[in-house]
Amino acid sequence: MGVVNITPDSFSDGNQHFSHDRAIAHAQQLIDEGADILDIGGESSRPGADAVSVAEELRRIMPVIDALLEAGIPLSVDTFKPQVMREVLAAGVDMINDISGFRQDEAIAAVADHTCGVCVMHMQGLPKTMQNAPHYDDLTGEIRTFLEAGANRLTHAGVARERIVIDPGFGFGKTTSHNYELLRRIREVMTLELPWLIGVSRKSTIGAITGRPVSERLAGSLAAMLVGVQNGASIVRVHDVAQTVDALKVWRAIQTGGSA
Secondary structure, three states: OEEEEOOOOOOOOOOOOOOHHHHHHHHHHHHHHOOOOEEEEOOOOOOOOOOOOHHHHHHHHHHHHHHHOOOOOOEEEEOOOHHHHHHHHHHOOOEEEEOOOOOOHHHHHHHHOOOOEEEEEOOOOOOOOOOOOOOOOOHHHHHHHHHHHHHHHHHHOOOOHHHEEEEOOOOOOOOHHHHHHHHHOHHHHOOOOOOEEEOOOOOHHHHHHHOOOHHHOHHHHHHHHHHHHHOOOOEEOEOOHHHHHHHHHHHHHHHHOOOO
């Protein structure tokens, strides 16, 4: 899953692809590099980020979505706003990636009668405040319970279980220690028999260990990503698609003894 941020303040590439033309060109580059799905976002979810209006989020993402509908791969939209969900699904988007875990009834209603995929992510708090001293009494248990509740809310509303992906939400309301403990114990969380997504690309939890700025976190991101894949991740959400594809090719060759 290649990341296409159309925001002026994303932690990883803020303002780099903020114009529609640049965002579309970047998306096409990710496809050429081997992305299987694109995740398009018009609102930053970095720690401390301010919210944007529905109108502004749609203004940012709709021209890019329209330009990519015939690109030949599925499109996901990273949003927690029900109104945005309805608009992008009507336009033809294939998946909704909700960082708030479909906690809003209106968000569930927006996807229930559709055939789209849905990603339920765990986040403690909100982006504006989520890194203000996050605390867990039972890290893996609380995340597992949250994800299970989100999946159950969707299925009770008529969403087929085959449409659901879960995401433990690395970096969302979690300290560096939480993130590494979570990755080390991820099998304790992923007991729901649902495919799961790992998103660790370029995050501050990589920088905290390596001491590297955002632009130099590729090696650490690949290491964490591969641990996730080794533990069953089905989708890897990344900024550096070409390098991730190469890393996965080598990992698969190790698993198969070098066969194609």
